[in-house]
């Protein structure tokens with residue numbers, strides 16, 4: 001029997017969504033494909049609250065992180081790191097031969113508008129990267145407050161919403177995000193293999209003047225093909241079938257506000273459980289994520305033993321990640337996960353640990 005995935009991606013995919021993956025193939029240079037692509041793209045704009053251009057990428061999110069840097073960093077980039085994924089962005093930027101400074105925060109801290117404003121005020125940067133929801137630490141940075149100060153500076157605002165999009169509200173246009181990217185295997189509850197980004201008009205203009213944008217993730221090439229309602233290379237057609245279908249469920253069947261509310265409820269439930277039995281890893285509870293909780297292992301529970309016992313009960317348990325792997329573990333509560341399933345999981349952990 002399939003195990004329930006309580007890891008922060010990939011997560012469980014509903015059987016009806018999975019069935020959409022097995023529809024017959026169509027050619028990617030035909031009308032039928034264009035119709036599918038434009039249907040999904042239109043729905044993605046609703047999900048992201050944007051009129052910006054939306055590109056589909058047959059890659060995981062990391063591919064678009066690289067793409068964003070290659071297309072939008074001309075002078076120097078400020079990479080703000082407060083966990084494994086945001087830290088990785090500095091590696092991505094420098095390994096693509098772009099100049100970059102790394103503002104490295106202690107893991108567990110949130111990015112604040114004050115630190116962003118201070119750094120950008122130096123005038124040294126033409127781009128800024130950050131992660132909205134740090135999946136390694138369970139910290140959600142205050143994006144709305146940060147966006148307000150970013151607006152005062154002439155920089156490309158590049159945001160990873162990989163594990164928040166579709167679980168937490170992110171209004172791209174209101175926030176003025178130039179490149180907002182995410183993969184589909186987290187709060188979207190789809191099989192991995194497809195990533196999405198929105199790109200603002202001014203970022204598209206800027207990209208034209210940037211050299212060495214690379215080939216596979218060149219936004220200008222993406223645009224050229226989007227004008228024909230196609231993708232540059234062969235796309236993951238099966239993924240797109242599932243995406244288009246799942247977007248209907250998210251937008252119309254459940255509704256975005258209900259989806260955010262369900263995630264908030266799951267976040268609250270898990271935080272209460274964590275505080276009662278362990279402690280939260282994020283320094284401030286108000287910045288704790290509603291899609292994944294990072295728990296400080298204050299009881300020094302043997303996580304590999306716990307993992308095995310939970311596997312016997314039909315679950316996949318999430319260890320800590322990166323340099324905090326030994327002192328934390330995580331509970332993902334995202335996607336199509338129900339509150340009742342989460343309650344059952346937490347009570348099964350209680351059972352195993354004798355809490």
Ligand SMILES: *Cc1c(COP(=O)(O)O)cnc(C)c1O
Nearest residue numbers: 060061062085133135162163183
């Ligand atoms: C999972 C994740 C990534 C990496 O996604 P891939 O699909 O593995 O490329 C990047 N950022 C965040 C915040 C993530 O949670």
